[in-house]
Amino acid sequence: xxxxxxxxxxxxxxxxxxxxxxxxxxxxxxxxxxxxxxxxxxxxxxxxxxxxxxxxxxxxxxxxxxxxxxxxxxxxxxxxxxxxxxxxxxxxxxxxxxxxxxxxxxxxxxxxxxxxxxxxxxxxxxxxxxxxxxxxxxxxxxxxxxxxxxxxxxxxxxxxxxxxxxxxxxxxxxxxxxxxxxxxxxxxxxxxxxxxxxxxxxxxxxxxxxxxxxxxxxxxxxxxxxxxxxxxxxxxxxxxxxxxxxxxxxxxxxxxxxxxxxxxxxxxxxxxxxxxxxxxxxxxxxxxxxxxxxxxxxxxxxxxxxxxxxxxxxxxxxxxxxxxxxxxxxxxxxxxxxxxxxxxxxxxxxxxxxxxxxxxxxxxxxxxxxxxxxxx
Amino acid sequence: xxxxxxxxxxxxxxxxxxxxxxxxxxxxxxxxxxxxxxxxxxxxxxxxxxxxxxxxxxxxxxxxxxxxxxxxxxxxxxxxxxxxxxxxxxxxxxxxxxxxxxxxxxxxxxxxxxxxxxxxxxxxxxxxxxxxxxxxxxxxxxxxxxxxxxxxxxxxxxxxxxxxxxxxxxxxxxxxxxxxxxxxxxxxxxxxxxxxxxxxxxxxxxxxxxxxxxxxxxxxxxxxxxxxxxxxxxxxxxxxxxxxxxxxxxxxxxxxxxxxxxxxxxxxxxxxxxxxxxxxxxxxxxxxxxxxxxxxxxxxxxxxxxxxxxxxxxxxxxxxxxxxxxxxxxxxxxxxxxxxxxxxxxxxxxxxxxxxxxxxxxxxxxxxxxxxxxxxxxxxxxxxxxxxxxxxxxxxxxxxxxxxxxxxxxxxxxxxxxxxxxxxxxxxxxxxxxxxxxxxxxxxxxxxxxxxxxxxxxxxxxxxxxxxxxx
Numbered sequence: 001x002x003x004x005x006x007x008x009x010x011x012x013x014x015x016x017x018x019x020x021x022x023x024x025x026x027x028x029x030x031x032x033x034x035x036x037x038x039x040x041x042x043x044x045x046x047x048x049x050x051x052x053x054x055x056x057x058x059x060x061x062x063x064x065x066x067x068x069x070x071x072x073x074x075x076x077x078x079x080x081x082x083x084x085x086x087x088x089x090x091x092x093x094x095x096x097x098x099x100x101x102x103x104x105x106x107x108x109x110x111x112x113x114x115x116x117x118x119x120x121x122x123x124x125x126x127x128x129x130x131x132x133x134x135x136x137x138x139x140x141x142x143x144x145x146x147x148x149x150x151x152x153x154x155x156x157x158x159x160x161x162x163x164x165x166x167x168x169x170x171x172x173x174x175x176x177x178x179x180x181x182x183x184x185x186x187x188x189x190x191x192x193x194x195x196x197x198x199x200x201x202x203x204x205x206x207x208x209x210x211x212x213x214x215x216x217x218x219x220x221x222x223x224x225x226x227x228x229x230x231x232x233x234x235x236x237x238x239x240x241x242x243x244x245x246x247x248x249x250x251x252x253x254x255x256x257x258x259x260x261x262x263x264x265x266x267x268x269x270x271x272x273x274x275x276x277x278x279x280x281x282x283x284x285x286x287x288x289x290x291x292x293x294x295x296x297x298x299x300x301x302x303x304x305x306x307x308x309x310x311x312x313x314x315x316x317x318x319x320x321x322x323x324x325x326x327x328x329x330x331x332x333x334x335x336x337x338x339x340x341x342x343x344x345x346x347x348x349x350x351x352x353x354x355x356x357x358x359x360x361x362x363x364x365x366x367x368x369x370x371x372x373x374x375x376x
Numbered sequence: 377x378x379x380x381x382x383x384x385x386x387x388x389x390x391x392x393x394x395x396x397x398x399x400x401x402x403x404x405x406x407x408x409x410x411x412x413x414x415x416x417x418x419x420x421x422x423x424x425x426x427x428x429x430x431x432x433x434x435x436x437x438x439x440x441x442x443x444x445x446x447x448x449x450x451x452x453x454x455x456x457x458x459x460x461x462x463x464x465x466x467x468x469x470x471x472x473x474x475x476x477x478x479x480x481x482x483x484x485x486x487x488x489x490x491x492x493x494x495x496x497x498x499x500x501x502x503x504x505x506x507x508x509x510x511x512x513x514x515x516x517x518x519x520x521x522x523x524x525x526x527x528x529x530x531x532x533x534x535x536x537x538x539x540x541x542x543x544x545x546x547x548x549x550x551x552x553x554x555x556x557x558x559x560x561x562x563x564x565x566x567x568x569x570x571x572x573x574x575x576x577x578x579x580x581x582x583x584x585x586x587x588x589x590x591x592x593x594x595x596x597x598x599x600x601x602x603x604x605x606x607x608x609x610x611x612x613x614x615x616x617x618x619x620x621x622x623x624x625x626x627x628x629x630x631x632x633x634x635x636x637x638x639x640x641x642x643x644x645x646x647x648x649x650x651x652x653x654x655x656x657x658x659x660x661x662x663x664x665x666x667x668x669x670x671x672x673x674x675x676x677x678x679x680x681x682x683x684x685x686x687x688x689x690x691x692x693x694x695x696x697x698x699x700x701x702x703x704x705x706x707x708x709x710x711x712x713x714x715x716x717x718x719x720x721x722x723x724x725x726x727x728x729x730x731x732x733x734x735x736x737x738x739x740x741x742x743x744x745x746x747x748x749x750x751x752x753x754x755x756x757x758x759x760x761x762x763x764x765x766x767x768x769x770x771x772x773x774x775x776x777x778x779x780x781x782x783x784x785x786x787x788x789x790x791x792x793x794x795x796x797x798x799x800x801x802x803x804x805x806x807x808x809x810x811x812x813x814x815x816x817x818x819x820x821x822x823x824x825x826x827x828x829x830x831x832x833x834x835x836x837x838x839x840x841x842x843x844x845x846x847x
């Protein structure tokens with residue numbers, strides 16, 4: 001005997017499409033409510049299947065750099081070698097924070113300041129071996145540095161070295177980086193916590209709508225997370241994370257007879273225009289961990305109009321004033337401070353007034369290494 | 377095809393369902409195919425070329441139809457109506473010249489209306505001359521030679537650069553900026569092979585009688601424009617005359633194709649073999665990973681596009697032929713070529729390999745069987761290689777497969793002569809099948825070293841690198 005149950009109804013394409021649309025809409029709503037981007041950012045092939053990156057991912061041309069510039073801070077840090085390296089007892093762990101010179105623009109990852117510190121055989125005053133991690137990021141903004149410092153403190157450093165230059169200090173430059181604008185919640189948290197002189201309602205700080213938080217709204221961020229993992233395989237295969245051209249336009253030697261610094265004329269700039277409060281917030285955030293602020297080396301021109309300007313970035317009056325204010329503030333606040341502005345000779349700079357050669361990186365590492373060894 | 381274009385075509389497929397068995401459906405398919413021909417054509421730096429190349433595709437299709445039309449056919453009304461309809465569409469496109477880019481279907485601004493009118497008048501005159509030609513055989517032969525010559529120009533970088541320089545001079549542009557990519561002619565490789573197939577079948581009397589409308593839809597069927605498959609006219613015409621659209625089947629196939637192409641293949645594309653990565657990677661293990669990534673990326677990309685084409689075809693009631701059938705799981709190279717780009721391999725088998733083999737077998741001076749197999753296999757595979765582009769790398773890739781197929785043929789022949797046959801159910805048979813699959817996959821994958829890279833030196837460098845011996 002056979003039993004014939006009801007025959008299955010034929011598949012209705014319209015019903016199928018309708019169900020698919022409803023399910024997709026539901027998934028979007030759930031995604032928007034849960035906001036799993038930070039969690040997804042921490043899921044990473046780096047430090048497991050592929051080695052962690054020697055510096056934070058940044059890419060102007062991802063296909064050649066084998067890297068890109070995601071907005072997810074969690075993903076950036078998860079892809080870094082520091083996320084997979086617990087400090088060992090004999091290690092004196094240093095975090096380097098700064099701009100493109102610290103990150104190592106036009107330098108391979110094994111010739112940056114961090115690499116020079118690691119390969120220099122430096123030891124702390126207690127004999128522990130110096131191990132530096134490159135947490136620089138090629139954007140000139142102290143608020144970006146503070147944001148990264150805030151996140152990276154979980155890696156239990158023994159020392160933080162924060163390399164700064166005047167170009168990163170003007171208050172009106174603090175919120176321009178897209179990385180900050182796409183991490184508006186964290187930036188507002190820092191503004192609120194440390195009373196920073198920045199506007200938490202600045203329109204550049206993104207306020208994602210419900211739609212922006214859906215899968216569709218986050219599609220670029222999701223694609224970036226995925227691409228970052230895939231580029232990890234090429235990073236592992238090639239150890240390349242930046243497409244370095246064989247030739248480049250060298251930093252400007254002959255300068256315009258222009259005495260202005262950004263929007264400031266010779267009498268306009270005052271300490272109030274500079275974000276010393278962000279430096280103070282960094283020191284406060286570091287708490288018991290020593291934080292060394294370094295005025296980073298820069299190129300000093302000997303060419304035309306070098307009596308007016310030091311280089312493309314800085315007129316002499318502005319930079320001299322800045323150095324004076326830095327020294328005064330550091331002294332008044334009790335900050336650890338090194339002014340190394342003229343440490344590297346002009347021949348050791350590459351395409352900009354702050355990008356140095358491997359030789360320049362080693363000279364800077366040597367000076368910082370000496371400071372660490374002295375136990376100051 | 378971009379994702380957006382695929383979605384638009386799929387939406388059109390949904391709208392087509394109520395019309396699928398009504399009169400006028402052929403007009404709709406023709407109109408969509410003609411418009412898609414222009415919409416999918418990539419932009420060219422040569423002025424108006426992204427309009428003239430699709431127009432040339434149309435012109436070649438019309439003229440080839442004239443050359444292949446049976447002389448005893450007398451119907452004039454249908455071809456005239458079809459020609460008028462297509463011409464109206466082409467002229468309509470030129471009217472978008474003065475509208476903004478958002479209202480244009482072509483990649484750049486189309487040429488003036490009168491230029492298109494002049495081109496269509498020339499096409500009409502040439503068509504009339506072709507229809508009136510007394511020696512149809514000579515006409516068919518000349519058309520085939522012309523198509524092959526055009527194919528060679530487009531596939532050869534120096535010739536394509538020269539052609540671009542010539543075109544640039546006609547448009548008053550700088551000839552020294554000419555580059556082979558200026559002549560990116562959408563789907564020409566596939567269009568030309570469909571045209572050659574109908575020309576050849578006309579000579580052998582196998583080509584069915586097709587109206588101009590049916591012929592144009594066959595040649596320019598939009599799902600198969602960019603990446604095939606290469607259908608046969610008689611099979612296609614059967615579907616066109618009694619369509620059976622399958623919404624669910626077609627939609628599912630499109631979805632599978634989109635996933636394969638845009639998720640899997642595009643992800644693998646980020647890390648698959650490229651000239652830079654070959655130079656930058658020193659570890660053999662990573663070179664193998666990059667090579668595997670390329671092998672799977674190529675398969676997923678191409679078969680994904682084919683899935684989309686077949687799926688869209690099903691939405692419009694046409695069952696396009698399969699082009700892939702688990703090629704990387706085949707136990708030998710012959711089976712691989714029966715399951716990889718099947719319609720191209722079938723085309724070459726029908727129109728080159730079989731005639732050549734027959735000619736060699738019936739030669740006055742007997743040719744040894746082994747030599748016949750070698751010559752026909754090697755020349756067919758080298759031609760398949762050169763179909764992708766006339767470069768040394770593609771020729772070597774073809775020769776690599778030609779040699780592999782020849783060796784497999786001789787090996788299979790030897791086993792047969794010795795009566796050695798392993799039972800597929802037995803342990804030995806299963807082991808041989810697994811071993812054969814692994815060996816075939818790696819032979820094919822190593823062959824991609826010639827296919828993927830632009831120079832023989834780089835391919836050689838990769839092959840040496842895979843065994844840890846860098847030059």
